[in-house]
Amino acid sequence: MSGLQRFGKQLGIGVATALLAACSSNPTVTTSADLQTQADLAYLQGDWQTAEGYYQAIAEAVPDNSTAWLRTGNMRLRQSDYQGAIDAYQTAASTEANGAKSHYNLATSYMMLARQSLLKARENLPERDVGQMIIDAKLAHFDEIMSSSVAGVTVPESGVFR
Numbered sequence: 001m002s003g004l005q006r007f008g009k010q011l012g013i014g015v016a017t018a019l020l021a022a023c024s025s026n027p028t029v030t031t032s033a034d035l036q037t038q039a040d041l042a043y044l045q046g047d048w049q050t051a052e053g054y055y056q057a058i059a060e061a062v063p064d065n066s067t068a069w070l071r072t073g074n075m076r077l078r079q080s081d082y083q084g085a086i087d088a089y090q091t092a093a094s095t096e097a098n099g100a101k102s103h104y105n106l107a108t109s110y111m112m113l114a115r116q117s118l119l120k121a122r123e124n125l126p127e128r129d130v131g132q133m134i135i136d137a138k139l140a141h142f143d144e145i146m147s148s149s150v151a152g153v154t155v156p157e158s159g160v161f162r
Contacts, residue, residue, distance in 0.1 A: 032061070039071070048075040059091075066096035073105055082113040115142055 039054030052075045059068040073088030086109045093102035122135045 032058075039068070043071055043075070048079055051075055064095040066092045066102065069095065070102055070105070073102070073109070077105065077109055077112065080112075080116075082109050082116060085109040086113070111142070111146070115139065118142075 035054060035058060039051055039058060042048075042051035042054060052072055055068040055072045055075070058065055059072060062068070069088050069092035073085045073092060076082075076088055077085035086106060089102045089106035089109060093099040093106060096102050118135050118139055122132055122139075125131045125135075
């Protein structure tokens with residue numbers, strides 16, 4: 001994560017924390033519903049850093065809010081923070097009523113982490129090593145799985161369910 005991304009994330013978390021504090025001290029300033037609306041709006045606009053800050057604040061205030069954890073995982077996954085996504089999805093799965101979305105997205109995160117590891121392994125192999133061919137074949141299968149339709153249903157572009 002670059003310094004600018006880290007700053008944006010911290011700014012989003014700071015704004016969300018300030019809004020939550022305002023909620024508790026002055027109900028006319030904003031409500032938790034307003035905070036949720038802002039989080040959802042940033043999420044739908046693809047402003048991952050701002051949305052993550054809001055959802056983190058919501059999750060800290062209401063730790064069993066599975067939607068906040070699910071969306072935090074989604075944003076981390078979209079930013080290639082696979083371990084962070086795994087952590088968020090595990091929390092969401094433990095708080096979600098049936099956990100289907102969280103477990104699906106958790107599996108996707110593990111798959112993306114595995115893909116990242118395969119790429120790293122490939123980088124460290126000497127040219128024309130048989131391992132490169134094996135890894136390339138696995139990556140081709142992986143990419144086919146992740147981008148194809150299943151039973152006529154197209155896999156979401158991001159690979160995750162919202």
